[in-house]
Amino acid sequence: MLLRDANICSYAGVVNGHATGLAALDPRILEAVRPTTLSNEQLLDVPEALSPLFPWGGLQRGWQVGVSGPGAWTLTAGMMVPSLGDEGWMAVVGAPLFNLVAGAEVGLRMDRVLVVDTPPAGQWGTVVAALLEAVQVVVICPSSSIGNRDARRIAARLREQRGTLLHLDGGATWPSGLDMKLTCQTQEWEGIGQGNGYLRYRRMKVEAAGRRSAAQPRSVSLWMPGPDGPLTAAQELATVTELRYGAWGGESP
Amino acid sequence: MTDMPFVAMPEPDDAVVASPKAEHPWRLNGPRRESENGPRRAEAAHPSVLSTRMAVVLCPDWPVVAWGVPLNEPAAVFVANRVVSCSPGARIDGVRVGQRRRDAQSRCPDLAVLEQDTDREARLFEPVAAALTNMTPRVEVAGPGLVxxxxxxxxxxxxxDEALAQKVQETLTPVLADRGELFVGMADGVFAARMAAQTASKIFGDGQLAGAIGQPVIVPSGESAGFLAGFGVDVLELPDLVDVLVRLGLRTLGQFAEISANDVVGRFGAEGLMAHRLARGVDQYPPDLRRPATDMAVTWLFDPPTERIDPCAFAAKALADELHRSLEEKGLACIRVAIEAETEAGEEFSRLWRHEGTLSAAALAERARWQLDGWLHQARMGHAGAGRDPDAGVGSAIARLTLIPDEVVPATGRQLGFWGGRAERADDVSRTVARLQGILGADSVRVPEWSGGRGPAEQIRLIPAAAVDLGEPRMGADPANVNQPWPGKIPPPAPAEVGSLVGSVVVLDEVGEEVTVSGRGVMLNDPVWLVVGKTEHQIMSWAGPWPADERWWDPSSHRRRARMQVVLEDATAHLLTVEQQEWTIEATY
Structure with missing residues (x-):
């Protein structure tokens, strides 16, 4: 929309003889017609509830993200679903324990998933780099550390293909730093009692830390799953201090 | 490819060619045809110009036969919990193709449940095809069970024709050796011949003793259209098209064939035209297309020659991709392919494979793999038995594999998504999968399929990616196909991780007694502590038990267990299972 407006404007400008150049145009339009896009503009959609975790509200292409803590796999699947869309593929490498049913519950399409056996120690680079050529999202959970050579190869392919690599061990086996690390922490389960009910809703907190643009620590509270869907934002649990001193407008609870 | 035969283009005025009154001699006897060696040319006016007269041998229920099950015993082969093929013995009890597994088993409790194994089916079908090559060189295998x-x-x-049918039955009966049934149909055109063979099997009827041979059905030359007219449109096996046809009131092939081809192509496009040609008793593609140039053949030399199937399958995949790419560049698609192999001793083997639709790269590779598997298997059998026929199988290691497109047609194409989209991406993924299989082994890359079950680990099953076509929608990947109730199933959400690295754990109650679940599925005492190794965790809340008494009718696989959800003091939740009074952590949420 903006782009079309810009074309009309610049065309009109030439026709009318006002060769004032692009500088005279609305900055909004300038933004839209600039020939280069910076990496922070190449964002992948994430569920709305997770967007406060990311510096520009979405996951950057070519990033490596570590995810750890209970429910990390479910969160990862849910986080990547919007960016995969209808046709995107996800590969899960060397993670025999992950339950794909949990992924399906948060919207992952089972006909767009490849499950790859754990490669031998020296083959991680070859396997992940090959996968990144065709698959948008690769999830790995290595049990032993990845060598420097493999890591460099994977990083280079990731930059080139603009894919996303997720480390479900939180990056513990990766020789260098990750762009971002997410840590899941379950706060409470609802629906379960003493011998009655069942695990129904989970309230959890996800903390993000990273480097460069993502250096500032951020966190969100989530329902995963919650009463309104598999992955929705939750209100922060009030701390005891807040309750005591009236975080909600001075009224004592 | 600029000199592509124009006559091959499937377009509306093919109808003109089909009607005997208005023939276009320039189309049938154009200069292109003059150059061809010509028995066909002599017959230009004959109806067989529009379709080749074919004999089809049908071995019904081949997936079951391949398992070696006697046909009068109830057995069925399942894919994604649906019957794809069943033995006559099972059919008597009311088992039908497409039925759900539960329904099938409720009708026939002693039904043997088999999994589909297309490799095995193809391998065991190879001797049948090989026996026919003694009678005629141009044997085309359409798939396991159909040649x-x-x-x-x-x-x-x-x-x-009668004598030929007799001869075919005489030749093949000893090959099948009472294992399966065999029916012969003859008609103008492959489709009509196949329907004739199916009619033969229907006339013969179910419930007869296995190993018997039915009467062949022979449709006289030029009467294919009349023969087909009585069939329902569903035999076209194009569900989307058939659905519309039925709603338009066109229930038989005869009614469909009466519509003019122009109208059909206007409404249903290329796919509709193909179906219309079949309904009219005409081959899907005009039969005598120019033989494709031999330079389109692709060859793989094995160095050193191999007797193992893995390298052959890998080569077949690479060759299929290469052939497909070169055909694609020329705007062609292959409907019949010759697979040739040469052994290090210089023996040559060749077999034609036909596909009703056009062969995709994956389908091509699969057929090559089947064929090689069949040859290699026979070679091993041949080595085992003395006095073997030199033509019966590959005598030594395979040194060369060649794929030759034997019959090509202009690609009407599968529509790609707007920006490359679906097909292209699936191709990329398939290529990557093939590469990884080369590095890590054939079964290292798998895809999930839904399967019913109570426990979290049972609800999804991983099958090798090589066994499916990644570009096509898969039935098993859609959870809608698994809709049976599973009493005792844990309600969602599903746990994030299944299985654990710790062994068995201990669950204690308040006073330190072990928690037990009674035979009636009741907790006898409340769990308070979970002991993993030497660490104690307090159980803050718990739910359950969900007892599961599985396969109680089969002593060898009978399992009784109960599941319990617990939330520990750090708010992590786990699914515990007790079996034989031993607790384990089955999954973590």
Missing amino acids: GFPTRGPSRFFGG
Whole structure:
């Protein structure tokens, strides 16, 4: 929309003889017609509830993200679903324990998933780099550390293909730093009692830390799953201090 | 490819060619055809110009036969919990193709449940195809259980269609060796011949003893259209098209065939036209297309020659991709492919494979793999038994593999998504999968399929990616296909991780007694502590138990267990299972 407006404007400008150049145009339009896009503009959609975790509200292409803590796999699947869309593929490498049913519950399409056996120690680079050529999202959970050579190869392919690599061990086996690390922490389960009910809703907190643009620590509270869907934002649990001193407008609870 | 035969283009005025009154001689006898060696040219006016007279041999229920199950015993082969093939013994009890597994088992409790194994089916079908090559060189395998050949030469040699059918049955009966049934159909065109063979099997009826041979059904020359007219449109096996046809009131092939081809192509496009040609008793593609140039053949030399199937399968995949790419560049698609192999001793083997639709790269590779598997298997059998026929199988290691497109047609194409989209991406993924299989082994890359079950680990099953076509929608990947109730199933959400690295754990109650679940599925005491190794965790809340008494009818696989959800003091939740009074952490949420 903006782009079309810009074309009309610049065309009109030439026709009318006002060769004032692009500088005279609305900055909004300038933004839209600039020939280069910076990496922070190449964002992948994430569920709305997770967007406060990311510096520009979405996951950057070519990033490596570590995810750890209970429910990390479910969160990862849910986080990547919007960016995969209808046709995107996800590969899960060397993670025999992950339950794909949990992924399906948060919207992952089972006909767009490849499950790859754990490669031998020296083959991680070859396997992940090959996968990144065709698959948008690769999830790995290595049990032993990845060598420097493999890591460099994977990083280079990731930059080139603009894919996303997720480390479900939180990056513990990766020789260098990750762009971002997410840590899941379950706060409470609802629906379960003493011998009655069942695990129904989970309230959890996800903390993000990273480097460069993502250096500032951020966190969100989530329902995963919650009463309104598999992955929705939750209100922060009030701390005891807040309750005591009236975080909600001075009224004592 | 600029000199592509124009006559091959499937377009509306093909209808003109089909009607005998308005023939276009320039189309049938154009200069292109003059150059061809010509028995066909002599017959230009004959209806067989529009379709080759074919004999089809149908071995019904081949997936079951391949498992070696006697046909009068109830057995069925399942894919994604649906019957894809069943033995006559099972059919008597009311088991039908497409039925759900539960329904099938409720009708026939002693039904043997088999999984589909297409490799095995193809391998065991190879001797049948090989036996036919003694009678005619142009044997075309359409798939395991279905093989055809043009009858013109053989029929004349053996003294007519009836004699030929007799001869085919005599030749193949010892090959099948009472394991399966065999039906022969002859008609103008592959489709009509196949329907004739199916009619033969229907006339023969179910419930007869296995190993018997039915009467062949022979449709006289030029009467294919009349023969097909009575069939319902569902035999076209195009569910989307058939659905519309039925709603338009066109229930039989005869009614469909009466519509003019122009109208059909206007409404249903290329796919509709193909179906219309079949309904009219005409081959899907005009039969005598120019033989494709031999330079389109692709060859792989094995160095050193191999007797193992893995390198062959890998080569077949690479060759299929290469062939497909070169065909694609020329705007062609292959409907019949010759697979040739040469052994290090210099023996040559060749077999034609036909596909009703056009062969995709994956389908091509699969057929090559089947064929090689069949040859290699026979070679091993041949080595085992003395006095073997030199033509019966590959005698030594395979040194060369060649794929030759034997019949090509202009690609009407599968529509790609707007920005490359679906097909292209699936191709990329398939290529990557093939590469990884080369690095890590054939079964290292798998895809999930839904399967019913109570426990979190049972609800999804991983099958090798090589066994499916990644570009096509898969039935098993859609959870809607698994909709049976599973009493005792844990309600969602599903746990994030299944299985654990710790062994068995101990669950204690308040006073330190072990928690037990009674035979009636009741907790006898409340769990308070979970002991993993030497660490104690307090159980803050718990739910359950969900007892599961599985396969109680089969002592060898009978399992009784109960599941319990617990939330520990750090708010992590786990699914515990007790079996034989031993607790384990089955999954973590």
